[in-house]
Amino acid sequence: MDVNAQGEIVADSVADEAGTDLESIFRAHYERIARVIAKVVYDPARAEELAVEVFLKWWRTPRAHGTGAGGWLYRAAVRVALDELRRRSRRERYERLLGVLGKPPTPEELSVERQRQQQARAILRALPARQAEMVLLRAEGLSYGELASALELNPASVGTLLGRAQEAFRKEFTKRYGEA
Amino acid sequence: MSTEQWVNERVGELRPAGDWRPDATRGLARLRESRRAPGAAGRRLRWGLTAAATAACLSLAVMPGALVGFAQLIWQNLFLTRVEVVRVNLDDLNDLVPSLRGESVGGPGSMSGVSDLEEFERRAGYRPRLPRSEVMKGKPSFTLVSPIRERVTVRVGELRDALARVGAGGVQVPQEWDGATLEVATSALVFAQYSDVQVMQCERIALLTPPGFQTAAFVETVFRILGVGETEARHMGKRFAANPAWFFGVPREDAASVSEIQVRGVPAMLIEDFTDGGMPESTAVVWNTSDRTLAVVGKVSPERAIEVAEAVQ
Numbered sequence: 001m002d003v004n005a006q007g008e009i010v011a012d013s014v015a016d017e018a019g020t021d022l023e024s025i026f027r028a029h030y031e032r033i034a035r036v037i038a039k040v041v042y043d044p045a046r047a048e049e050l051a052v053e054v055f056l057k058w059w060r061t062p063r064a065h066g067t068g069a070g071g072w073l074y075r076a077a078v079r080v081a082l083d084e085l086r087r088r089s090r091r092e093r094y095e096r097l098l099g100v101l102g103k104p105p106t107p108e109e110l111s112v113e114r115q116r117q118q119q120a121r122a123i124l125r126a127l128p129a130r131q132a133e134m135v136l137l138r139a140e141g142l143s144y145g146e147l148a149s150a151l152e153l154n155p156a157s158v159g160t161l162l163g164r165a166q167e168a169f170r171k172e173f174t175k176r177y178g179e180a
Numbered sequence: 181m182s183t184e185q186w187v188n189e190r191v192g193e194l195r196p197a198g199d200w201r202p203d204a205t206r207g208l209a210r211l212r213e214s215r216r217a218p219g220a221a222g223r224r225l226r227w228g229l230t231a232a233a234t235a236a237c238l239s240l241a242v243m244p245g246a247l248v249g250f251a252q253l254i255w256q257n258l259f260l261t262r263v264e265v266v267r268v269n270l271d272d273l274n275d276l277v278p279s280l281r282g283e284s285v286g287g288p289g290s291m292s293g294v295s296d297l298e299e300f301e302r303r304a305g306y307r308p309r310l311p312r313s314e315v316m317k318g319k320p321s322f323t324l325v326s327p328i329r330e331r332v333t334v335r336v337g338e339l340r341d342a343l344a345r346v347g348a349g350g351v352q353v354p355q356e357w358d359g360a361t362l363e364v365a366t367s368a369l370v371f372a373q374y375s376d377v378q379v380m381q382c383e384r385i386a387l388l389t390p391p392g393f394q395t396a397a398f399v400e401t402v403f404r405i406l407g408v409g410e411t412e413a414r415h416m417g418k419r420f421a422a423n424p425a426w427f428f429g430v431p432r433e434d435a436a437s438v439s440e441i442q443v444r445g446v447p448a449m450l451i452e453d454f455t456d457g458g459m460p461e462s463t464a465v466v467w468n469t470s471d472r473t474l475a476v477v478g479k480v481s482p483e484r485a486i487e488v489a490e491a492v493q
Contacts (some may be wrong), residue, residue, distance in 0.1 A: 015380075026207070026208060030202060030204050040194065056215070086433075116190070121194070139188045
């Protein structure tokens with residue numbers, strides 16, 4: 001899996017060229033990996049930390065080296081991001097309930113755009129992890145084949161599983177916020 | 181519009197905060213630093229919280245915040261004397277029933293450091309119970325959170341809408357609930373931070389509801405909205421009315437193991453959280469005594485958390 005200048009996935013070649021060289025892999029994929037994490041966690045500093053963690057994990061996982069490195073990194077990025085989203089969601093709930101760290105929302109947080117993003121994050125956080133991963137990766141532009149490779153799925157099952165995941169997302173979203 | 185387009189449109193709206201751009205140079209420096217000290221870096225990254233955030237988050241992660249989670253919705257001069265773990269996400273109520281978001285009465289509780297037990301006792305009005313020193317490493321640092329009082333106002337229309345949206349039938353929401361205010365009041369809370377765990381406690385939480393408020397039916401309604409089945413929700417309401425509980429919400433989608441254990445002869449809940457990858461994340465033991473609710477939480481094994489809980493005197 002490779003990316004063009006716009007960060008779009010275009011081929012499965014970077015890992016071949018880079019082999020198991022951590023820094024080469026890092027340079028080739030870091031921006032894309034950090035960006036997808038940042039979209040989910042909405043915390044740039046934490047996204048950068050988690051992105052580095054993804055690469056270190058890849059480095060320590062020999063079976064992830066080779067041609068599938070790009071897909072593995074992408075899957076790991078989405079996984080750590082969703083994990084962080086859940087962890088933070090728990091934390092924020094407790095903080096808010098206690099009121100200790102409570103603060104009024106900022107104008108930016110009240111914007112329609114930000115609220116719609118928060119709604120999407122809430123649904124991703126509520127879905128089973130595998131379904132959330134599929135929805136996210138698909139929205140990032142992965143093809144069925146790339147999804148199957150990244151998530152280690154039977155290619156013949158991807159369409160069905162993705163359809164279920166997207167239906168689950170839409171159903172949960174509609175339940176909470178309507179079809180808007 | 182197909183479901184795929186509809187979903188991709190919404191998920192595609194996600195953006196990083198502000199005008200942030202990944203800084204590969206800074207990332208590479210961080211990567212190199214982490215490689216030089218992989219163990220320490222790994223820990224730092226995994227548990228990458230500041231000290232202050234750790235104090236706040238870990239402490240709030242199990243004790244009053246979580247336990248109050250549901251308690252804040254219900255009051256009637258009740259004292260909660262047991263803990264009940266429920267596999268629901270109490271946070272979902274924020275979306276489903278916005279009026280049930282708690283509002284601080286008299287401002288949010290303030291957090292401050294306390295130098296020793298005597299100062300804590302003077303300011304909080306009770307003396308914290310701590311584990312025996314021989315099972316702990318070093319002395320703890322104390323954080324005191326002032327008493328908290330939170331209020332919600334029931335809106336019948338929102339409850340009915342939420343029930344309809346989630347498809348929960350057969351639930352009657354009495355019109356007389358509309359406008360009812362429910363409050364929860366806690367004592368001061370103390371967090372004792374040791375090197376590996378945090379011990380948290382408060383005196384029992386008081387719940388205040390309007391006279392005659394149908395607590396059982398309200399609990400049933402809220403849990404139906406949160407996705408609990410009809411029979412179970414009804415039982416939960418009845419159990420609450422008979423013996424009020426602090427409900428500890430563990431979302432169904434979270435990788436967590438919940439089991440009942442005994443701590444010094446009284447029932448306690450052992451909650452083990454895992455990452456989505458199945459790695460242990462944190463362990464908590466929560467229990468009530470006759471005059472206190474306590475929790476031990478940390479990134480430790482269940483055996484260690486239980487050992488600390490057993491040592492609290």
